[in-house]
Amino acid sequence: MLCLNRTAIVVTAKQPFLDWLRSVDPTSHELTLAEINTEPAVYLLPECGSDKEAERLVRRFVKEIFTNELDGWWREPLDWPKTISYKVFTNWFEWRSHSVVLDLVKGEIIREEF
Numbered sequence: 228m229l230c231l232n233r234t235a236i237v238v239t240a241k242q243p244f245l246d247w248l249r250s251v252d253p254t255s256h257e258l259t260l261a262e263i264n265t266e267p268a269v270y271l272l273p274e275c276g277s278d279k280e281a282e283r284l285v286r287r288f289v290k291e292i293f294t295n296e297l298d299g300w301w302r303e304p305l306d307w308p309k310t311i312s313y314k315v316f317t318n319w320f321e322w323r324s325h326s327v328v329l330d331l332v333k334g335e336i337i338r339e340e341f
Contacts, residue, residue, distance in 0.1 A: 233271040235325040239264045244319040251306045281324035286313045
């Protein structure tokens, strides 16, 4: 088992995100937060040692995280919020960090552009 020098950030949607999604996607009116959050995204960020440092990193990568979350549900950027900021992100999403990331697989980690 290897410990990766990364911090994992798990992102889950809050009600304002669901309200926005329902406003742009007519097929999403029956979706619930529980359904949206069934498989939350996990982002690997540089290793950090405190909650304050994790917040600083989320702020640093908020544009990438926020746009990936939006794109995962609605592909038209013109319908996305005009402001992509940490404040809007934390209104629409909750995040939590995990400082211990363990790799149980012996094989090579393959990186692919997403």
